[in-house]
Amino acid sequence: xxxxxxxxxxxCLALPHTVLxxxxxxxxxxxxxxxxxxxxxxxxxxxxxxxxxxxEFDEVLVADLDLSGLFRFVDPQSFLDDADRIGLFSTQVxxxxxxxxxxxxxxxxxxxxxxxxxxxxxxLFDVVNRRLLTGRRYVGQSxxxxxxxxxxxxxxxxxxxxxxxxxxxxxxxxxxxxxDKELWLMDVDGKRPLRLTNHRSIVLNPDFSPRGKEIxxxxxxANNPDLYRKEIYTGKEAKLSYKPGLNVAGRMSxxxxxxxxxxxxxxxxxxxxISTSGRIRKRITENWGIDSDPSxxxxxxKITFVSNRQGNPHLFIADIFTGKTVRLTTRGKYNATPAxxxxxxxxxxxxxxxxxFDIYTIKTDGTDERRLTFGPGNSEHPRWSPDGRFIIYxxxxxxxxxxxxxxxxxxxxxxxxxxxxxxxxxxWSPRW
Amino acid sequence: MSVVPLRQINDFHKDPKFGRxxxxxxxxxGLIWAAFAGDWFGYSTRPKPPVYYVDLIHKPVLNPQAxxxxxxxxxxxxxxxxxxxxxxxxxxxxxxxxxxxxxxxxxxxxxAKPVKTAKSKPVPKxxxxxxxxxxxxxxxxxxxxxxEAERDALKDKLAKLRESVGAAATxxxxxxxxxxxxxxxxxxxxxxxxVQAFIQQNWALSPYLLDQSRLxxxxxxxxxxxxxxxxxxxxxIENPSGNPQFDDSLKKAIIKSQQLPQPLPKDLELVVIFxxxxxxxxxx
Amino acid sequence: xxxIQFIKVSLVVLFLVSGMIGCSTTPPVSQDTVGQSDMSQQxxxxxxxxxxxxxxxxxxxxxxxxxxxxxxxxxxxxxFTLSAEARKTLADNAMYLKTNSxxxxxxxxxCDERGSDEYNLALGESRALAAKNYLVSLGVSAKQLSVISYxxxxxxxxxxxxxxxxxxxxxxxxxxx
Numbered sequence: 105x106x107x108x109x110x111x112x113x114x115x116c117l118a119l120p121h122t123v124l125x126x127x128x129x130x131x132x133x134x135x136x137x138x139x140x141x142x143x144x145x146x147x148x149x150x151x152x153x154x155x156x157x158x159x160e161f162d163e164v165l166v167a168d169l170d171l172s173g174l175f176r177f178v179d180p181q182s183f184l185d186d187a188d189r190i191g192l193f194s195t196q197v198x199x200x201x202x203x204x205x206x207x208x209x210x211x212x213x214x215x216x217x218x219x220x221x222x223x224x225x226x227x228l229f230d231v232v233n234r235r236l237l238t239g240r241r242y243v244g245q246s247x248x249x250x251x252x253x254x255x256x257x258x259x260x261x262x263x264x265x266x267x268x269x270x271x272x273x274x275x276x277x278x279x280x281x282x283x284d285k286e287l288w289l290m291d292v293d294g295k296r297p298l299r300l301t302n303h304r305s306i307v308l309n310p311d312f313s314p315r316g317k318e319i320x321x322x323x324x325x326a327n328n329p330d331l332y333r334k335e336i337y338t339g340k341e342a343k344l345s346y347k348p349g350l351n352v353a354g355r356m357s358x359x360x361x362x363x364x365x366x367x368x369x370x371x372x373x374x375x376x377x378i379s380t381s382g383r384i385r386k387r388i389t390e391n392w393g394i395d396s397d398p399s400x401x402x403x404x405x406k407i408t409f410v411s412n413r414q415g416n417p418h419l420f421i422a423d424i425f426t427g428k429t430v431r432l433t434t435r436g437k438y439n440a441t442p443a444x445x446x447x448x449x450x451x452x453x454x455x456x457x458x459x460x461f462d463i464y465t466i467k468t469d470g471t472d473e474r475r476l477t478f479g480p481g482n483s484e485h486p487r488w489s490p491d492g493r494f495i496i497y498x499x500x501x502x503x504x505x506x507x508x509x510x511x512x513x514x515x516x517x518x519x520x521x522x523x524x525x526x527x528x529x530x531x532w533s534p535r536w
Numbered sequence: 537m538s539v540v541p542l543r544q545i546n547d548f549h550k551d552p553k554f555g556r557x558x559x560x561x562x563x564x565x566g567l568i569w570a571a572f573a574g575d576w577f578g579y580s581t582r583p584k585p586p587v588y589y590v591d592l593i594h595k596p597v598l599n600p601q602a603x604x605x606x607x608x609x610x611x612x613x614x615x616x617x618x619x620x621x622x623x624x625x626x627x628x629x630x631x632x633x634x635x636x637x638x639x640x641x642x643x644x645x646x647x648a649k650p651v652k653t654a655k656s657k658p659v660p661k662x663x664x665x666x667x668x669x670x671x672x673x674x675x676x677x678x679x680x681x682x683x684e685a686e687r688d689a690l691k692d693k694l695a696k697l698r699e700s701v702g703a704a705a706t707x708x709x710x711x712x713x714x715x716x717x718x719x720x721x722x723x724x725x726x727x728x729x730x731v732q733a734f735i736q737q738n739w740a741l742s743p744y745l746l747d748q749s750r751l752x753x754x755x756x757x758x759x760x761x762x763x764x765x766x767x768x769x770x771x772x773i774e775n776p777s778g779n780p781q782f783d784d785s786l787k788k789a790i791i792k793s794q795q796l797p798q799p800l801p802k803d804l805e806l807v808v809i810f811x812x813x814x815x816x817x818x819x820x
Numbered sequence: 821x822x823x824i825q826f827i828k829v830s831l832v833v834l835f836l837v838s839g840m841i842g843c844s845t846t847p848p849v850s851q852d853t854v855g856q857s858d859m860s861q862q863x864x865x866x867x868x869x870x871x872x873x874x875x876x877x878x879x880x881x882x883x884x885x886x887x888x889x890x891x892x893x894x895x896x897x898x899x900f901t902l903s904a905e906a907r908k909t910l911a912d913n914a915m916y917l918k919t920n921s922x923x924x925x926x927x928x929x930x931c932d933e934r935g936s937d938e939y940n941l942a943l944g945e946s947r948a949l950a951a952k953n954y955l956v957s958l959g960v961s962a963k964q965l966s967v968i969s970y971x972x973x974x975x976x977x978x979x980x981x982x983x984x985x986x987x988x989x990x991x992x993x994x995x996x997x
Contacts, residue, residue: 110558126759126805129732133814134785136740174742208740208788225854232788244859251859265745265781274865285973289865302868306973309938322941328968329941339866350945350969353938366942368969371949373942396942410939417898417939438898440936449749454936461936484936493744513748513819529937 138176139264141169142207142231144187145180146224149214157215157222157249164253165211167293168271171494171518172261173511178207190214192227194236202231209237211260222246226256228263238263250295270489274533275496276300276310276319277507281525287321287334288527292489292509294520300334301341309529313356316534320344320354320363331365345382353397356380357404364388364398364407375409377424388422389429399444399451401468408432408442408451419453421468432470444468445488445512452476452486452495463497465512476514488512490534496520498528727800731762734796735808739789743815745781751816754782755809758790762804766796774807786810889916890925890993893951894986898935900946902954910951913993914958921961927952928992929969930976932985937971944969951991966996 143165145158169175180187184201191197191212202210213226227239240259242252254271261269271292279288279297287301287310301307303325310321319334331345331354345351349368356363362377362385375388375395389395393413400407408421419432419442433439438456445451451468454461461482466473477483481501488495495512498505499519505528510517521527575581743751756777761769771790776783890913893906902910917925929948931940948967956962977987 106555107558110562126807127728128807128809129728130809130811131732131736131739132811133736133818134739134741134789134812135737137815138742139740139745173744227854230788232791239854241854241856242859243856248859252857255857255859286868298865299868300865306970308941308971308973324970336865339868349967350941352941366938368942368945368949371953373945394939394942394946397936397938410936412898417936438935440939456935459934511744 136176139174139209140178140207141175142178142183142187142202142205142210143169143180144183144210144212146213146215146226147188147190149190149216149223149225151216151218154215154217154246157217157246160249161213161215161224161253164250164293165257168254168257168269169260171509171511171516172257172269173516174261174264175209178205191229192225192239194229194234197229197234199229199231199234207231209264213256217246220245220247222249222252224249224252224256226259228260250291254292267491268535270491270494270532270535273316273490273536275507275520276312276531276533277521277527278307278310278529279521279525279527287319289336290520294507297521300336300339309353310531311355312531312533314358314360314534316536318356319531320356322352322354331363343382344380345378355398355400357400358402359404364400366396366398375407375422386424388424388427397441399442401444402446402448408444410440410442419451432468433466433473434470435473441485443487446490446492452488454484454486463495463514474514476510476512477517483508485529487530487532489532494532496530496532498530727804728806730798731793731796731800731804731806732808735789735793738792739785739810741782741785741812743812743819745785746779746812750779751812751819754779755811756783756786758786758808758810760790760793760806760808762796762800762806764800764803766799768794768796777810782810889913892990892992895947895989895991897932897985897989898943900929900943900950902950906951907954910954911958914955914960917955917960917964921964924964924966924996925993926966926968926996927955928974928994929967930974930988930990930992931972932988933972933975933980934985935972937973941969941971944971947989947991 145162148154166177182205184205186198186201189196192214197210197212208231210229210231211226212229213224216223222244224242225239228237229235230237238259240256242255244252251272257271258269261267273292274289275292276287276289278285282299284304285306285308286299286303287307288297288299290297303323306324308322310319312319317336319336321332321334322329323332326346328346328348329350329352330343331351332341333344334341344354344363345365347367347369350366350373352366354363354365362379364375364377366373367376372392373394373396374390375398376384377386377388378384388407389411391413393411395409395411398407398409405425406421406423408419410417411420414431416437417440419439420429421432422429432451436455436457440454442451442453449467450465452463452465455464460479461484462475462477462479463483463486464473464475476495481499483497483499486495486497493512494509496507496509499508502523504523504526506519506523507521507527507530508517508519746754754777756773757775758771758773760771763769773783773786891909893909917923927948929944929946931944945967948969952965952967955965975988976990977984
């Protein structure tokens, strides 16, 4: 019995390990690092044909989707006849044709122009799965065509990534094209610039309120750098803080109940918190050096700012409630203009290296510092888009400073303002 | 191992030392098996160095060319008429030149004669020399003409041959690299590498779809079963990554890889691990 | 017995089948499933008009004349400390101010164009304050002095070189009328 058992065990040991493991392969990067997109020009929907509408819509959509970095556009020259057919439902689209061109996603749509009234229908299809992903109808006037295109681009991003795009929001900035530095507002693609102030003095440093109803800025109109607030829709302005000395770099807290700013009334630029009626609530910094340029964390509990208390200008983070202040940047000799990212994990700032300023981002614990711009010239004053995908900044590589936008990893930068005048201090509005 | 009859086993069983020896043998066998089967030095749990699959050959291109010696067939119908139009002006030139030359010859001779009659002995020598020079020059030109004419004739013949070969070619025009009809390279012969490259080529994913910090960690496993004719019989995502955009892109890649352009030697059951290690490394 | 079995089985089958009837292919997309956005109703930002409609009345900008008797002082890059030469100049200015105790002066702090605009506003302020504090320490009445910083917004000399920058890192003394 024991022997039979022993023989059986020996036999088992002798058997080869014929485990039928399926062959395993690893693919550690996609063959294509962008989604192939077929973007067709929108077609007239049995109404008046307007190439201007179709072209403008297409131009805005292409610029926005290109900025997102998600797509590779299939060459419109290679489009086949399905591009000229109206396709608002998945049954109307010849998907195999688009598969042939290599597209994975497809955008089609129609427009209906009746006098000045415009109705645009946009659709986003999944070519591989042959279904409609999302669509929307936009009703408005022909002057709203750019806003419709931006809204559609936002929707496309929402559908594909889960988070809406920021293309419908606005950018405030300072421009001296009238001879004086005034506050202006423009679209995310740099179009439709609109002057908001008429101070005929020096206006600086705009910042939006978190709900997008007001802009804070500094103006020398009363012969002192005072902090003003302006209602965007009514145009009403009022002084918010006009203490003697500096009232600059006003930033509203995420809950809109306080404003952090730099005051020098006590003999030295320090950071204070004031209420929305201008009354001082709290003093955040207290030292011999310069403390300026606060930026709130998205949860409203911390502020990052610039201070030269340890010699050179560096970034620090102060806790509003406990007052505890820690140093954020350790490298470089001059770090300035911090901007806390809307996701709360990274802070963008500028550093002067070799006489030039470039933009960096750093994690809030001081690690993982990344450089985003590499000159030439000075890239300054970074601000984040409300979804944290993009950063706007001013760059003077062509002489005059102009506002540029780039992705948060430093790629895809493009100019928004003209080079004929000086544009700086950009601020990105919350979702409009 | 042959079946041992019971009687022999019984005989062995009577041997007192046999049992002990058998035990020792068993233990030694067991030790050897354990030595190979066990993970004594932690090799299986150690983090393996990352494998960067650098695909220089199967680089994804929209219109992959087969490994063919001649350019794409679309250029062919253009090439032939171009050659023809080039060939035809050459031929009439070769014809007209010799026509011109014989006309000049008789002109030369009558000129020489009146000179000859006018002068005495020293004159015919320079005349003869001149004539010889002219003659040799004419011969040279003629030889050059014939050589060129032969060359053009050869070119025409070659063009015609190429055309006929092209027309008669049975190789399909849009054959991807590495086909078993002998026009690819040896890398394509490995079915596994080909399938890997094919699926990778069909996988499109933008890094901006995901949170940048998660690029290094995201991973999903899928099991694919291909039939021998290259058709995907079934697929299943075994370990989804948890990120819907990532999983979606995998599904699309697998759907696009439903039909392999080439048959496989046999049914293939494949476990594919999708991750973004290479992309994360290159984007840093 | 068999009949009951049959009924049971058929009931179960019916139950299962009825469950599957609910599953159909994706419903066709109708016009109603696509959302609609009305773009024309959204309000837009108010542009600046000629008439300022704010609550503060517009104040006239006083002209500041540069005082010939009061010299500028200059600073090193990113510094608001007073050099020995600056102190000498300030001593002279203090002399003038003490003898003309009626004149009011605004001390303007300026920076060169390098550096962050916001930080330079604060730096200019620090420079002006440093000058003011020194003047006060020399005996000038604080009531005569006020301070303003223009940061890098009003350079004295245009140019992107050290010579121009050195001239812009200054504190100026201007009479207030």
